[in-house]
Amino acid sequence: MRVVVTGASGFVGGAVLRSLRERGHEVIGLSRRGPDLSWDITSGALSRAPAADAVVHCAALVRDGRMQPAYHAVNVEGTRNVLTSFPRARIVHMSSASVYDPWVPKDRVSENALPPRRWLNGYGETKWAAEELVVRLRPDGVILRPHAVYGPGDTTLLPRIVRARVAGRQLAIGDGSNLITLTAIANLVDAVAASLDRPGASGPFNVGDPDTPTVADVFEHLLRSLGLPVSITWIRRSVAWRAAMVSERLAGPREPRLSRYAVNQMSLTCTLGLDRARRELGWEPKQSYRSAFAALTHAQPLLGPSLGVSLPLGCSQD
Secondary structure, eight states, X not given: OEEEEETTTSHXXXXXXXXXXXXXXXEEEEETTOSSEEOOGGGOSOTTOOOOSEEEEOOOOOOOSSOOHHHIIIIIIHHHHXXXXXXXXXXXXXXXXXXXXXXXXXXXXOTTOOOOSSOXXXXXXXXXXXXXXXXXXXXXXXXXXXXXXXXXXXXXXXXXXXXXXXXXXXXXXXXXXXXXXXXXXXXXXXXXXXXXXOTTOOXXXXXXXXXXXBHHHHHHHHHHHTTOOOOEEEEOHHHHHHHHHHXXXXXXXXXXXXXXXXXXXXXXXXEEOOHHIIIIIOOOOOOOHHHHHHTTTTOGGGOOSOOOSOOOOSOOOO
């Protein structure tokens, strides 16, 4: 199969490109930086677009902040340009569990959950708008909703967590008892491959790891895997919420160091129901967070100087 991958120079898009090539597909990687063709998806439809049987659309603006025109330009109009450029290709759209209500706990949330009445950041709002566009223009397309994507090559999620350290202690929000679904990049690329193998499947599918640890389990196992002391200082949710409000005001149009969205992601249960993907895509997540973290034992790039408190557990992708 000839497959185009957008956002191919990013963490998720690059992993998808490599995985599909390893599976024998002919893959063309698109992004502003290549690797095969250079294209800014905000610039309009791609002239002389290569022929493709399928497009895996991974390109997105992933930031945690208030709505800005750039979110709509990349995540919504960029998606429209991808659909226009490849009118006959099968679409696998990389969305995010950020489309679910960020204000409330979510336990085994299903794909038919309603969106929130109010959004906490521009990313979630525009990813939902992009999904609506895909459903309207390409109803036979697949929409994947991972949560907290991590793994080798991740430059956002795990590095931010590990660098939020003060005096040798890890900072975390809440009390650590809430449950969370993470998504190992290996499980996500398997879901992409399964979507291409099931041409009759369509609509949204949750994607995640098979286990649902507590946030405390995640932090403790990650620190052990990296050979760091398991010393965690838990910051009360109410304190973090007030700090996030100040941080957002000070940030203005920039990405805040700490946001209310990040506070809720850290302190509220968020687990995904995976039954639909298992049933309709024939997909089964093979890698647990423990086995995935084991591969990060020597991941020294995760370490570095403290960047302050910046602890999102939302979807990480480029």
